[in-house]
Amino acid sequence: MDKTDQKGINTRLAHSGHNPSDFFGFVQPPVVHASTVLFPDANTMANRTQRYTYGTRGTPTSDALCAAIDELEGSAGTIAVPSGLAAVVVPLLAFLSAGDHVLIVDSVYNPTRRFADTMLARLGVEVEYYAPEIGADIERLMKPNTKVVWTESPGSNTFEMQDIPAIAKVARAHGAVTMMDNTWATPLYFRPLDHGVDISVHAATKYPGGHSDVLLGTVSANAACWERLHDTFLTLGVCAGPDDIYQVQRGLKTMGVRLDRHQKSALEIARWLEGRPEVARVLHPALPSFPGHAIWKRDFSGSSGLFSIVLAGAGQKQAHAFLDALEVFGLGYSWGGHESLAVHVYLGDRTVAKGNHDGPMIRLQIGLEDPADLIADIEKGLAAARVAG
Ligand SMILES: *Cc1c(COP(=O)(O)O)cnc(C)c1O
Numbered sequence: 001m002d003k004t005d006q007k008g009i010n011t012r013l014a015h016s017g018h019n020p021s022d023f024f025g026f027v028q029p030p031v032v033h034a035s036t037v038l039f040p041d042a043n044t045m046a047n048r049t050q051r052y053t054y055g056t057r058g059t060p061t062s063d064a065l066c067a068a069i070d071e072l073e074g075s076a077g078t079i080a081v082p083s084g085l086a087a088v089v090v091p092l093l094a095f096l097s098a099g100d101h102v103l104i105v106d107s108v109y110n111p112t113r114r115f116a117d118t119m120l121a122r123l124g125v126e127v128e129y130y131a132p133e134i135g136a137d138i139e140r141l142m143k144p145n146t147k148v149v150w151t152e153s154p155g156s157n158t159f160e161m162q163d164i165p166a167i168a169k170v171a172r173a174h175g176a177v178t179m180m181d182n183t184w185a186t187p188l189y190f191r192p193l194d195h196g197v198d199i200s201v202h203a204a205t206k207y208p209g210g211h212s213d214v215l216l217g218t219v220s221a222n223a224a225c226w227e228r229l230h231d232t233f234l235t236l237g238v239c240a241g242p243d244d245i246y247q248v249q250r251g252l253k254t255m256g257v258r259l260d261r262h263q264k265s266a267l268e269i270a271r272w273l274e275g276r277p278e279v280a281r282v283l284h285p286a287l288p289s290f291p292g293h294a295i296w297k298r299d300f301s302g303s304s305g306l307f308s309i310v311l312a313g314a315g316q317k318q319a320h321a322f323l324d325a326l327e328v329f330g331l332g333y334s335w336g337g338h339e340s341l342a343v344h345v346y347l348g349d350r351t352v353a354k355g356n357h358d359g360p361m362i363r364l365q366i367g368l369e370d371p372a373d374l375i376a377d378i379e380k381g382l383a384a385a386r387v388a389g
Pocket of ligand 1: 204
């Protein structure tokens with residue numbers, strides 16, 4: 001489909017990526033299992049003058065997904081890697097060298113921090129964390145050797161909103177690349193490259209996959225950063241498997257309607273939770289009571305199904321009682337699938353964005369079940385927490 005096409009998002013999701021007439025009219029792209037690609041003659045082989053040359057370098061299956069993501073992100077190129085964490089690691093390795101300085105938001109997805117504190121530090125990169133609310137004040141932290149500013153908005157578990165346009169503007173003025181983990185919003189509700197970000201990262205494991213059965217990551221770059229990102233991808237050999245790529249491109253077709261339902265149910269439940277005496281705070285960017293709400297409203301066009309609550313004046317015993325009373329919600333990591341999940345949030349890794357949460361924090365992933373059943377389940381959890389307290 002034409003990239004300038006202004007059709008609605010669900011129409012574009014249904015028709016982007018694969019062109020059926022390229023493969024005998026079949027609606028979905030072929031799942032190409034490949035290492036070797038044959039060349040018709042020695043000259044073509046020597047000059048690699050054909051579209052596909054080797055399995056690690058792309059196939060019709062990976063092209064279908066990456067073209068669809070490019071259209072959603074407005075990017076020059078996208079790579080597909082075996083996990084969301086790999087999608088974090090590859091661009092950082094692409095743009096950081098020994099002696100460089102990287103600024104990372106303190107409310108970052110914890111495994112991103114672990115990669116930075118262990119491997120980046122070992123490779124001689126100076127790692128510094130900044131407060132999510134910093135905005136244009138990030139200017140104060142920029143050094144001559146700052147090469148990358150890593151953002152994630154909203155923040156993991158605590159959902160702090162970052163002023164992405166302000167941060168990206170400062171970074172660009174200093175010659176640093178801005179990267180954003182955009183997993184929460186998906187490109188349907190926020191398009192980082194339109195706001196000055198250079199590289200947008202997704203755990204496609206979450207909403208694009210959508211069914212808790214596949215791991216995949218995507219990294220999308222603007223024209224200025226694409227070549228270096230792509231070179232690093234080829235150098236590292238971190239290509240994803242064709243079945244996983246296929247599952248995610250298939251998931252994209254229904255992502256719009258799924259997200260719409262995640263959004264509506266999560267907001268209904270978040271609003272209901274705001275009125276409950278057992279709940280001290282609801283951390284959801286689309287609620288007017290949330291501190292980062294104005295930024296969310298300015299920059300984002302929707303909210304997804306993941307948010308947190310702080311239980312009023314309770315401790316770990318109450319948090320565990322709440323979780324153990326849930327029957328519809330599963331206890332598990334990850335999110336973005338069809339089923340609801342809950343987890344007791346750990347914030348001990350924070351250095352500057354510690355927050356001042358007076359009770360235990362529970363993160364809820366609102367799935368596609370009927371909201372009335374989810375509310376009844378949470379009511380059981382709150383009752384159990386009350387008894388435990
Ligand atoms: C889950 C997640 C990742 C990592 O994705 P995996 O596929 O589980 O490795 C990265 N960033 C964020 C914000 C995530 O929620």
